[in-house]
Amino acid sequence: MKTKHIACLLSMAALAAGCKSTPSSFYTLTATAQGCGSPDAPYSVAVGPVTVPALVDRPQFTVQVAPNRIVIDEFNRWAAPLNENVARVVSTDLAVLLGTPEVATTPVTSFDPAYRVTINIQRFDSIRHGTTNDAALLEAVWVVRNGAANVARSGHTLAREPAAGQGFDALAAAHSRAVAKLSGDIAGAIQALAAGKP
């Protein structure tokens, strides 16, 4: 009886010795937009919902190594779900670009925004073709809606940012710059909508 117990324990310990997982690295998007500095007319904007394609709607980095081949990297992950990441970064960018603090991501309570932004991301590719640098490709269709007058403006953004260096850090930074470009387009539409109102 005792030997059996010991044998089981030893085998389990041996197995357990090889059961250590390799640690993963986590990445996030940052807001990189530069503002004009002067505060504009008071805008109140709500960003969301943001939809991402199912291909990238997973924590793991999806890297496109060939035009039709994707590699899912288990140990390099996004820290937060991509749609919430993008919504947060866009709202932070808009706050900087428009010069107004009243930007939030939906759903929010006790906030009645004048403008609502919905973003539909169609491509969010991390391209690694070997010889060239990595690149981040963002293609999105967005709609800005003025709730009161029921006027909407829609637009389409295509941003391709090369990575500054090797590694997933640079790739995440490139994605952040692409999102900043998207935010710039949206800010322009909001300002045009505000100007076209009267």
Added chain:
Amino acid sequence: MIDNELPHQAPESRVVSKQARRFSSVWLIPLVAAAAGVWITVTKILAEGPKITITFASAEGLEAGKTKIKYNGLTVGLITGFQLSDDSKHFIATAKMIPKAKDFLFKDTKFWVVSPQISGLNISGLSTLISGDYIGLLPGESREGAHEFVALKEPPVTGDVRGRLFTLKTTELGSLGRGTPIYFRRLQAGQVNSYALDKDGQFLTVEIFVQSPYDQFVTPNTRFWQASGIDLSLSASGLRLQTESLMSILAGGIAFETPTTGPQSPPAEANTQFTLFGDRDGAFQPPARDPQTYVLVFKQSVRGLSVGAPVEFQGIHIGEVTDLRAQVDAAHHEFEVLVTISVDPARFGVRITKVPAGADLAAAHRAFMNGMVARGLRGQLRSGSLISGALYVAADVFPDALPATLDWSQTPVQLPTMPGQFETLEANLANIIKKLDQMQFKEISDDLRKTIGGIDTTLSTLRGTLTNTDKLLGTADQLIAPNSALIGGVDGTLQQVSGAARSLRVLADYLERHPEALLRGKTQDSK
């Protein structure tokens, strides 16, 4: 020097007497002149038309030497002079006619003064306003020539139109007058010429003129009736409105029609006499052949029943009421009403089909009536129209009537009766009123009052409930307002749930690819 030597003998002039010539050509001239004169005189005498005299009552508008005599617009004569008659009441005008006038100067040729006139609805003679009065002529039909005439006081209505004259006999003139139109199938076919009261004062004779080609449709069977104005009747059979034409409403009219049933006859001769009926129905009613009279006794009010009201059997009109009379039964101090009816079933197409062979009609009729009365034939007063309250007499078979018999020795025969339908109606109404009386309204009203009081308290309680419900709804409203804590809490929960679902999905996905990770964990080369 003058030769003084005179011949010793003057030559003697020898008288040579010439032989007188037969005819000196000089005489031709006066001869020719005389012949021409004679010829002219003769032709003039021959060319002169007849001279006639016309007697006028008044010479107004007539001038000697100017007034013409015209026939159909052609001048056929000229008035040459006027004379006062012997009795100083008339004027005798002499007139010279054209030679052709011999052909139509007959004994009954008519003369009259043509001046503007309105007769009936015709205006005539307007041209005389400008050209002056003239004398119209209408040739007569007889073959006797004449030279003395009496002018008509008024122009003949017919003028110069072809047609035929007829006479109508009627009791009332109505709205007829000279010139009243006569209609055939609503076409104007003629007019009334004149009317006169008969010597005995019972009838009027109206002379009418029917133009051709309509006169050929007048046969001895033709019916004439007065079609003046509007015929509006409200009777037990309903309301009826009839009129002939718009003109007849204004000017009156007579209409005629030949019934299609009956023998076809050739057109009637001129001056045939017809009866003028009051209306179309009267004209077409087949003459009563064998009317029977019955009397019905009613012990009820006959208000609404009038003479002429219809008598119906099973809905078929078989006769009329001819008399209404009240009678006192002195012995029992009762009043009864006697209604006399005249019935002619054959007139309305009802025939007794089964007659035993060999029996005379009267006996068969009596047997038939006895049989019907035994089965329950009774007379009854029924309401013809609730609006006007008109009554009519209905004969009907009542199986549960009291037995009765006909007494043929009385004239008229008395037909047994049944009390009228509206009597039972009154009895029913009386019943209903009695029942209403018996209902206890006081108790019902007391109960109602109590119930209403109960409802009142219930309503006030309901009011309280409603206020509470209001408050409840207000609270619920607050709870689910978009900015309330509840919504925020629900939102947060949903987010957590969706996050959990996502992690589960990723795990399942990875395990599907690397199931050994459960035992060995994630390795570097497993991506």
